[in-house]
Amino acid sequence: MAKDVEIQILDDVTVRFAGDSGDGMQLTGAQFTNTTALAGNDLSTLPDYPAEIRAPAGTLYGVSGFQLHFSSSDIQTPGDSPDVLIAMNPAALKVNLKDLKPDATIIVNTSAFDSKNLRLAEYAVNPLDDDTLNGYNVIQVPLTDLTMKSLEELRLSNKEKERCKNFFALGLMFWLYNREVDATIEWIESKFKKDAVLVQANKNALYAGYYYGENTEIFSTRYHVEPAKLPAGTYRNIQGNEATALGLLTASLRAGIPLFLGSYPITPASEILHELSRHKDFGVKIFQAEDEIGAICAAIGASFAGSLGLTTTSGPGLSLKTEAIGLALMTELPLVIVDVQRGGPSTGLPTKTEQADLLQAMYARNGESPVVVLSANSPADCFFMAIEACRIAIKFMVPVILLTDGYIANGSEPLRLPEIDELPEIPVNFRTDPEGFYPYTRDENLARPWAIPGTKGLEHRIGGLEKKNIQGGISYDTDNHELMIHLRQEKVNKVAFDIPDLAVDGDSEGDLLVLGWGSTYGAIREAITHLRKKGYKVSQAHFQYLNPMPKNTGEVLSKFKNILVPELNLGQCATLLRNQFLIPVIQFNKVQGLPFKVIELENKIIEILGVPNGK
Amino acid sequence: MENNNVITPPDSIGTRVEQPVKYTAKDFSSGLEVRWCPGCGDYSILAQVQRTAPEINVPKENMVWVSGIGCSSRFPYYMDTFGFHGIHGRAAAIASGVKIANPKLSVWVATGDGDLLSIGGNHFIHACRRNMDLKIMLFNNRIYGLTKGQYSPTSEKGKKTKSSPHGSIDFPFKPVSVALASGATFVARSMDRDPKHLQAMMARAAEHKGTAMIEIYQNCNIFNDGAFLHLTEKELKDENVVYLEHGKPLLYGHNKNKGIRLNGLTPELVDLSKGEFSVSDLWVHDEHDINPARAFILSQFIEMEHFPTPLGIFSQIQKSTYDADVEEQIAEVQKTKGIGNLKKLLYSGNTWKIE
Ligand code: SF4
Numbered sequence: 007m008a009k010d011v012e013i014q015i016l017d018d019v020t021v022r023f024a025g026d027s028g029d030g031m032q033l034t035g036a037q038f039t040n041t042t043a044l045a046g047n048d049l050s051t052l053p054d055y056p057a058e059i060r061a062p063a064g065t066l067y068g069v070s071g072f073q074l075h076f077s078s079s080d081i082q083t084p085g086d087s088p089d090v091l092i093a094m095n096p097a098a099l100k101v102n103l104k105d106l107k108p109d110a111t112i113i114v115n116t117s118a119f120d121s122k123n124l125r126l127a128e129y130a131v132n133p134l135d136d137d138t139l140n141g142y143n144v145i146q147v148p149l150t151d152l153t154m155k156s157l158e159e160l161r162l163s164n165k166e167k168e169r170c171k172n173f174f175a176l177g178l179m180f181w182l183y184n185r186e187v188d189a190t191i192e193w194i195e196s197k198f199k200k201d202a203v204l205v206q207a208n209k210n211a212l213y214a215g216y217y218y219g220e221n222t223e224i225f226s227t228r229y230h231v232e233p234a235k236l237p238a239g240t241y242r243n244i245q246g247n248e249a250t251a252l253g254l255l256t257a258s259l260r261a262g263i264p265l266f267l268g269s270y271p272i273t274p275a276s277e278i279l280h281e282l283s284r285h286k287d288f289g290v291k292i293f294q295a296e297d298e299i300g301a302i303c304a305a306i307g308a309s310f311a312g313s314l315g316l317t318t319t320s321g322p323g324l325s326l327k328t329e330a331i332g333l334a335l336m337t338e339l340p341l342v343i344v345d346v347q348r349g350g351p352s353t354g355l356p357t358k359t360e361q362a363d364l365l366q367a368m369y370a371r372n373g374e375s376p377v378v379v380l381s382a383n384s385p386a387d388c389f390f391m392a393i394e395a396c397r398i399a400i401k402f403m404v405p406v407i408l409l410t411d412g413y414i415a416n417g418s419e420p421l422r423l424p425e426i427d428e429l430p431e432i433p434v435n436f437r438t439d440p441e442g443f444y445p446y447t448r449d450e451n452l453a454r455p456w457a458i459p460g461t462k463g464l465e466h467r468i469g470g471l472e473k474k475n476i477q478g479g480i481s482y483d484t485d486n487h488e489l490m491i492h493l494r495q496e497k498v499n500k501v502a503f504d505i506p507d508l509a510v511d512g513d514s515e516g517d518l519l520v521l522g523w524g525s526t527y528g529a530i531r532e533a534i535t536h537l538r539k540k541g542y543k544v545s546q547a548h549f550q551y552l553n554p555m556p557k558n559t560g561e562v563l564s565k566f567k568n569i570l571v572p573e574l575n576l577g578q579c580a581t582l583l584r585n586q587f588l589i590p591v592i593q594f595n596k597v598q599g600l601p602f603k604v605i606e607l608e609n610k611i612i613e614i615l616g617v618p619n620g621k
Numbered sequence: 622m623e624n625n626n627v628i629t630p631p632d633s634i635g636t637r638v639e640q641p642v643k644y645t646a647k648d649f650s651s652g653l654e655v656r657w658c659p660g661c662g663d664y665s666i667l668a669q670v671q672r673t674a675p676e677i678n679v680p681k682e683n684m685v686w687v688s689g690i691g692c693s694s695r696f697p698y699y700m701d702t703f704g705f706h707g708i709h710g711r712a713a714a715i716a717s718g719v720k721i722a723n724p725k726l727s728v729w730v731a732t733g734d735g736d737l738l739s740i741g742g743n744h745f746i747h748a749c750r751r752n753m754d755l756k757i758m759l760f761n762n763r764i765y766g767l768t769k770g771q772y773s774p775t776s777e778k779g780k781k782t783k784s785s786p787h788g789s790i791d792f793p794f795k796p797v798s799v800a801l802a803s804g805a806t807f808v809a810r811s812m813d814r815d816p817k818h819l820q821a822m823m824a825r826a827a828e829h830k831g832t833a834m835i836e837i838y839q840n841c842n843i844f845n846d847g848a849f850l851h852l853t854e855k856e857l858k859d860e861n862v863v864y865l866e867h868g869k870p871l872l873y874g875h876n877k878n879k880g881i882r883l884n885g886l887t888p889e890l891v892d893l894s895k896g897e898f899s900v901s902d903l904w905v906h907d908e909h910d911i912n913p914a915r916a917f918i919l920s921q922f923i924e925m926e927h928f929p930t931p932l933g934i935f936s937q938i939q940k941s942t943y944d945a946d947v948e949e950q951i952a953e954v955q956k957t958k959g960i961g962n963l964k965k966l967l968y969s970g971n972t973w974k975i976e
Contacts, residue, residue, distance in 0.1 A: 044973050189971060233975075242972045252967065259963050266722050286954040288961030291721055291947055296747035300714040303707065303744070307687070307718025310705055311726065315718070333708050423967050459703035459719065459726050462682045467651070467698050469688075469706025479653070480698065 012227045013184065018077040019231060020085030021179070023172075024102045025094030025115075026063050027056055027070040030172040035072025037176055037190045043243040043420060044189055046233025047076040050385075050528065051418045052084035052601075057273070057357045064126035069101045078232040082384070082528030084417060086603040092175050094118060094149070096127035103138075111143040113178070115171070117150035145224055149174055156214035157207050166204075170211035177215025184230045187212060239422040246385035246414040247274070249421060250318075250344055251281035253392025255288060258314045260393070261400055261432035265290040266308035267316045268301035270323065273356040274412040275346035278318040298326035302343065306330060309339040310468075312436060312458035314396060318344040321363045322353065324407075325370070331405050332371045335494065337468045338446075338454045340399035340406075344392070347411040349599040358599025359413035361524055362575035367407040368553055368582070374491045376498040378406040379553040383527035385414045386421035391550060394505075397432050401504070402497055403453040409552075411574075413601045414525040440464055445478035451504075452497035501554050508556040512538075512545035515565035517619055520611065521591075522572050523549035523579050526602055530572060533607035541618030544611055552579070560587050568614055570594055572607060644675035651701040657692060662813030662839035666760060667699055669819040674700075677827040679727040686729045687716040689736035692767050693760035693839070696731035710741030713748040716755050717943075724944040727827070730757040734775040735765050738794050742774075749803035751943040752831045758823075759796055759834060762841035763848050770844035782844075797920040797935055800834040801913050807833035808916065809934045813840060814853040818864075818932060825934060831942050852930055865919070865933030870903035873929050880904075881928075888918055890927060908934045 023031045023038070032053050039051050054071040061068030075085035090111045093099040095118035106112070114134065124132055133139055134146065153171040154164070173194075180187050191209060198204040219225050244252075258265035267290065269279040283292045291313070295301035302317040309315030319327065324345045334341040347363045349355025367379045378398055382391040388410055395408040437443060437455035440463030446454050457464040466478060474481035475489055510519070512534070522530050527548050534546050547562055549555065563569055563583070571580040572594040580593045594610045596602060649671040657663045674684070684702040688694035690709035697704030703726075707715045712730045720728045730737075737745050737759050748755055764782070765771040771784040775796065779788040800808045807829040811819040819837065826833035838849045851857045863873040863881065871881040878894045880903040891898040910916065916936040922928040955961075 040971055044971055046973060046975065236975050238975050240968065240972050240974050242968070242970055256963060256967070264722070266718065268718060285961060285966070286951050287958040288963075288966075289951055289955070291951075293718070293721055295714065296743050299711060300717075300744050300747065303711040303714035304718030304721070306707075307705070307715035307720075308722035309718075310715075311685075311719045311722035313722040329708055330711065337705075423972065426964055426967075458723075459685045460683055460723060462680070465682055465702050465704075467700075467704035467706065469697075469704075470690075470708055471706065 011225070014227050014229050016229050016231050017079060018075070018081070019090065019183070019229065020073065020075045020088045021090040021092070022071055022073040022088040022102060022105070023092045023175070024069055024071040024098035025172070026097070027058070027061050027068050028063060029070070029094050030169070031070045031072050031094070034172040034176050035074060037193065038179055039074050039243060039418060040193075041180065041185050041189050042074065042076045043241070045185060047078065047231055048081050048234035048236055049074060049076040049243070049419060050081055050084045051075070052413065053416045055357060057355075064095055064097055064123045066097045066101055066127060069098050071098070071102060076231055078234050080234065080236065082531045083601070083604060086605050092179065094171070094175070096123045096129055096133070099133060100127045100129065106142070108141055109143065111145065112139065113145045113147060113175070115149035115175070116146045117148040147178070147218070147224070152214060152218060153211050156210050160203055160207050160210070162203060162207055167207065170207050173208045173211035174215035174218075177212040178219050179215075180212075181216045181219030182225065182228055184228050187216060236420065237422060241420040241422055243418050244386055244389070244421040245277070245416060245418040246382070246388045246410055247277035247346065247416070248281050249385055249388035250382075250392045250408075250410060250415070251278045253389040254278075254316055254342070254396065255282065255285055255290065256389075256429060257393045257396030257432060258290070259288070260429055261314060261396065261434050263434050264313045265316065266293070266305060266313035267291070267318065268293045268295050268304035268308070269318045270295050270298045270301045272298075272320045272323050274348055274415050275318050275320045275323070275344065277415070278344060278346070298323040299330060302327040302330040302341075305341060306334050306337070306339060309334070309341050310337070310458070312456070314342075314400070315340065316342045316344070318346070320346050320348045320356075321350045321366070324363060324366060328370050329372075331377060331407075332373065332375050333470045334405040335375055335377055336470050336473070338403045338494075340396075340403055340456070342392075342395045342399050343405060343407045344395075345407060345409050346415045347409060355599040357412065359411045359525070359601060360574050360597060360599060361409075361411060361526070362578065362597065363409060364523075364552065364575065364578040365581070367409055374495065376495050376553065378402070378404055378498055378501055379409065380406060380551055381409040381524035381549065382414060383524065383548060383550060385417050385419045387527075387550070388414060389421060393430060394550075397430050398501055398504070400432055400434055401453065402451055402501060403456060404497060404501075409524060411525050436461070437464060444476050446473050446476050448493070451500055452493060499554055502557040505551045505556060507558040508547050508549070508562050510545050510547045510562055513543065514545070514562070516543055516545055517566070518544045518568045518570060518611065518614055519547055519563070519566040520544060520570045520572065520607075521547050521549070521563075521583075523552055526572055526574065529602040529604050529607055532604045533611060536604065537608055537611055538620070541620045542611065542615055543620035544615065549579070552582070555586065563587055563589055568592060570610065570614060572602060572610070574601065642680075644681060646671040646675060649674045649681065649701050651699055653698050655699055656695065658843050660842040661692070662762065662841070663693060663696070663760060665813040665816060666758070666819065666837060666839060667696065669816050670700070670758075670823060673820045673823045673827070676824055677727070679827075683725060684727045684729065685716075685719055686731055687712045687719060688731040689733075689741055690767070691733040691736045691765075692841070693731055693733040694736060710736055710739070711744060712736065713741060713744040713753075713755065713757065717744075717748055717751075717753050720754055720944045721947055724754070724948060728755050730755055732757065732759055733766075734759065734761045734763060734773045734796070738774045738796060738799065746799065746803040749800055749805035749832045749834070752804060752806050752940045754831055754942040754944050755833070756826045757832065757834045759836045760839045761796060761836050762839045762845055763793075764841050764845035766841050766844055795920055795923060796834070796836045798917060801917050801920060801936060804832075805834050806831035806940050807934070807937045809834070810836045810838070810932050812838045812849065812852060812932065814849070815932070822934070825937070829937060831940055861929050863929040863931050865906050865908070865931050865935065867906060867908045867934070870900050870905050872900065872903060879929075883915070883918075886914070886918065888922070888925075888928070908937050910936070911938055
């Protein structure tokens with residue numbers, strides 16, 4: 007008999023699943039996300055996992071977390087502070103407690119609060135017994151024991167049974183948030199289809215969790231979040247790296263040339279390599295090279311031979327590719343380099359996020375060596391900016407660096423799927439006519455002809471030595487060198503006329519413009535939305551094109567008294583702005599390997615504006 | 622138009638239906654003034670390549686020469702084919718990309734001992750390991766020429782150069798050993814001063830499917846003059862060189878009276894004139910031996926006292942090539958999964974509609 011439960015309607019919830027890196031928290035979070043997406047909420051996710059693959063169980067540094075923010079309205083970030091924490095062990099509780107809202111709900115797996123785990127989590131006293139958790143709504147559930155009990159009948163080892171506890175937790179959360187279990191059941195059936203016992207076990211655990219919510223007196227309230235009113239269309243939930251990969255693939259199909267990816271595994275970029283490797287049915291060629299340099303050099307060779315040459319990496323890999331990027335820009339071949347930024351310098355913080363490769367992308371090459379630099383705003387935006395990077399590379403015969411970062415690469419949000427013909431055309435014209443052919447003639451965009459091996463009569467040589475203008479042979483002529491330096495620069499400058507203007511959200515003049523780039527978009531957006539409701543007048547602009555910057559940038563900047571540039575570095579974009587426009591900008595920097603919290607940005611904006619300045 | 626089908630390389634390009642025209646050596650000359658030092662061994666190598674190229678039956682627009690940095694790496698500029706002068710050490714990686722992107726191309730690498738074995742060592746061994754269908758011509762002059770004379774990874778230990786005034790303390794690489802150990806499927810050695818032999822080696826490499834490495838002893842008359850004199854000078858050559866010929870015994874010397882026999886795994890020099898051994902006791906060269914052990918022993922001769930230097934093909938074996946396997950795997954996947962459809966892919970997984 008079902009008990010009386012109240013259903014409470016919420017606008018907005020942030021939950022965090024936390025446990026050992028072996029507890030399946032990423033999977034649990036992904037399943038909850040999937041079901042939430044199908045229920046029509048807007049959402050944003052952020053996994054947070056240790057750099058070690060399987061850190062020792064129960065330790066503080068072995069805690070893996072997955073945060074999900076879902077809402078009935080438009081949202082942009084995974085949420086500053088969770089409303090709900092599912093803590094699978096004491097370490098997970100300890101690591102995450104400081105992030106929670108003061109009145110958050112904590113579901114703790116009491117089965118894991120034994121003396122060994124308490125010691126590993128460095129708790130002298132069991133936090134469930136003292137006042138550590140005062141003020142929180144603590145719900146104690148012996149998750150592991152209940153899971154084992156629900157699987158008593160099954161012929162599985164205790165270890166295997168214990169591993170199903172994440173599905174118990176998931177089932178409980180599904181009940182609490184009034185969700186359907188169907189999509190997860192389907193997933194379990196296909197994932198474990200080779201092992202009927204495991205299918206049964208995970209299903210049992212999921213239902214046991216669900217009915218635990220339904221039947222025990224512990225829970226008197228269920229929550230409901232209405233579907234969000236997003237623009238009409240078909241949606242799918244997508245992670246940034248997956249979106250980047252699909253964008254690259256889409257670009258090659260729009261261009262009608264084969265995709266060649268040269269890559270070397272590196273955190274947090276490897277998923278792009280994995281995703282593209284799954285799509286050989288599209289004829290994509292994937293070369294997992296011996297090192298980062300081999301990866302980019304092979305991509306350059308493939309571009310020379312008429313493929314869409316791509317390479318994907320993270321900061322340390324970009325450092326290694328430096329010389330080869332110079333070669334691509336000297337030989338004026340299309341090449342896209344994706345840098346999924348992580349905490350640096352050196353090996354740094356591989357699984358954490360940062361925006362500190364901007365100046366590396368801009369300048370880290372010998373000589374005068376301009377390349378096009380783009381960035382993506384969000385997980386879904388990776389799809390569109392990946393296409394844009396390829397479009398520009400091909401049109402201008404130039405290397406393009408696309409900057410994403412660990413935060414949006416691993417995070418996810420709904421992507422409104424485009425109709426194929428809404429996507430940009432990417433025309434490719436290989437040169438075939440030998441009449442009047444020289445490798446360094448230029449079209450109206452200053453792009454040189456793409457003349458690929460196998461084309462009769464176009465035999466020619468290119469390389470890293472300075473080229474003679476038009477004719478393309480080696481030239482040590484000093485005037486010619488200067489001319490070529492200018493031509494290469496001018497070509498990159500010309501891209502500014504081929505990209506959208508910098509758009510301003512809010513008034514186009516005023517006291518404050520918050521100007522960001524890349525993955526800070528969502529947090530800035532939410533901060534500004536909140537503040538506007540409180541009567542602050544503040545405008546937002548966000549770069550997706552960093553080199554060249556949109557041609558109206560100077561004009562936009564000139565209309566504001568203050569320009570605030572929040573960045574996850576020590577002020578790299580601010581440096582570019584000061585340098586190009588000779589204007590003062592206010593920096594707001596954070597380099598903790600973490601994204602901005604919305605509240606941090608709100609506080610900074612209030613500090614600048616003082617009292618509400620709107621009407 | 623919906624453009625969501627699979628892409629194959631542009632077919633008008635890279636394939637040639639007509640019979641290849643008959644070329645002459647001159648057709649392969651780009652006409653660019655050659656800028657190596659007068660007397661440099663590179664001239665001879667260029668001449669032999671241009672002489673052999675017409676014989677290998679590849680339309681010249683399908684031939685690509687890729688190089689790194691160094692004296693030898695200027696090579697592509699002098700060939701009237703497609704050419705790519707890369708960056709130091711990376712020729713094998715660039716060439717791999719070219720070959721995978723369009724396997725119909727005949728892809729050649731011109732490189733030196735510094736370029737291939739020092740800064741580019743990693744790309745070299747991995748190209749060999751993958752059996753990438755590249756023809757690698759290693760111009761080994763045992764010195765850094767372009768940077769004006771420092772010891773290289775093939776310089777003999779103790780070599781006095783500008784960067785080793787007291788003698789180098791590095792042990793040298795034996796390039797043939799490295800190539801064999803890395804899995805190259807065609808490994809040969811020749812010399813700039815032996816035009817006929819070099820042409821023959823190049824023709825054989827061209828026929829081979831897979832990684833072909835030819836080590837070419839090349840005289841740098843400016844910084845390491847005479848490094849191979851004992852192999853090239855008429856009076857010395859016969860005593861110091863043994864030509865490897867498939868199915869033939871290892872026989873050398875002025876009067877063909879010296880030979881090498883294999884005692885277990887130990888090679889021994891024997892003098893046939895003494896009557897103790899006859900030709901039938903000698904090691905008979907088998908270039909197709911799939912066990913690399915004997916080829917490897919041959920590759921060690923250059924460091925063994927009194928042993929002659931082998932020239933010729935150490936090993937040629939058949940293995941599938943990386944570039945062909947890439948094509949095959951794609952075809953296989955397309956056969957089982959069907960040809961990819963973009964719309965289907967984008968809309969796959971869990972999607973939902975908002976009206
Ligand atoms: S330095 Fe030596 S290898 Fe280089 S061109 Fe001159 S002679 Fe030839």
